[in-house]
Amino acid sequence: MSNAENKPVKKMMLILSKATLENVYACFILANGARMEGIESEIFFTFFGLEAIQKEKLKHLHVATVGNPAMHMPTMLGGLPGMEALATKMMKSEMEKLDIPPVDEFLEMLTASGSKLWGCKLAMDMFKVKESDLIDDIDGVLTVGDFYERAQGDGTHLLFI
Amino acid sequence: MNEKTLAGYCIRCNDQGYLTDLEQWNKEVASEIAQEEGISMTDKHWEVIDYLQDQCRKEVAITIRKVGKSGVVNIKEFYQLFPKGPLKTASKIAGIPKPVSCI
Numbered sequence: 001m002s003n004a005e006n007k008p009v010k011k012m013m014l015i016l017s018k019a020t021l022e023n024v025y026a027c028f029i030l031a032n033g034a035r036m037e038g039i040e041s042e043i044f045f046t047f048f049g050l051e052a053i054q055k056e057k058l059k060h061l062h063v064a065t066v067g068n069p070a071m072h073m074p075t076m077l078g079g080l081p082g083m084e085a086l087a088t089k090m091m092k093s094e095m096e097k098l099d100i101p102p103v104d105e106f107l108e109m110l111t112a113s114g115s116k117l118w119g120c121k122l123a124m125d126m127f128k129v130k131e132s133d134l135i136d137d138i139d140g141v142l143t144v145g146d147f148y149e150r151a152q153g154d155g156t157h158l159l160f161i
Numbered sequence: 162m163n164e165k166t167l168a169g170y171c172i173r174c175n176d177q178g179y180l181t182d183l184e185q186w187n188k189e190v191a192s193e194i195a196q197e198e199g200i201s202m203t204d205k206h207w208e209v210i211d212y213l214q215d216q217c218r219k220e221v222a223i224t225i226r227k228v229g230k231s232g233v234v235n236i237k238e239f240y241q242l243f244p245k246g247p248l249k250t251a252s253k254i255a256g257i258p259k260p261v262s263c264i
Contacts (some may be wrong), residue, residue, distance in 0.1 A: 038245035109225070112240070113225070
């Protein structure tokens with residue numbers, strides 16, 4: 001394929017709708033990875049994804065042990081008290097070995113790298129989340145329309161997580 | 162394996178332009194690579210290059226996070242110095258292999 005036909009990715013618009021640790025990390029790694037390649041990136045935190053930018057909650061996110069077949073444990077077992085905490089602890093220690101930062105530090109890294117972080121207005125209204133509940137590094141609160149407007153331009157990709 | 166003439170030196174590099182032999186690296190070569198990448202080198206740029214080469218010689222896997230904690234630059238400054246993909250660009254100028262980290 002000639003270069004003229006290549007359409008490089010210029011901007012990643014990620015929508016994070018979940019607060020399970022594996023989804024939050026997938027989103028952050030994609031956003032950070034984009035910046036590392038010189039690609040712009042923005043994250044729209046909606047629904048449960050909002051937990052990842054709430055000061056009081058972001059340090060307490062867990063891996064899902066129930067309803068997650070890749071955990072390779074019986075669902076009943078995954079539901080036992082302490083199971084999520086244990087799985088989360090194990091995952092966090094493995095990630096630290098790979099130099100993957102904890103959620104709060106990862107958010108600082110994203111901001112420092114120029115990623116934009118947005119709260120979803122509707123989800124905030126629904127969950128009664130105030131802007132003061134969010135981390136200080138947040139770039140603002142947007143409607144879906146605002147977010148789409150920011151996605152304009154050639155080479156922009158949207159990804160729902 | 163490709164060969165490229167940079168600042169009058171014949172340099173071995175891979176098909177993406179990363180030097181394959183750090184021994185062939187010198188500041189003139191680095192400046193020319195930097196110019197190709199649209200960067201004019203300052204003292205701060207050289208400090209980062211020194212740090213990356215040092216880490217490479219110690220065989221430490223380099224990540225953005227480590228650079229940010231190095232005391233040489235923070236992450237924001239790193240992006241300001243090398244705007245189009247800091248780790249990749251800086252590694253290329255430093256004459257070290259392309260980083261394989263996703264972080």
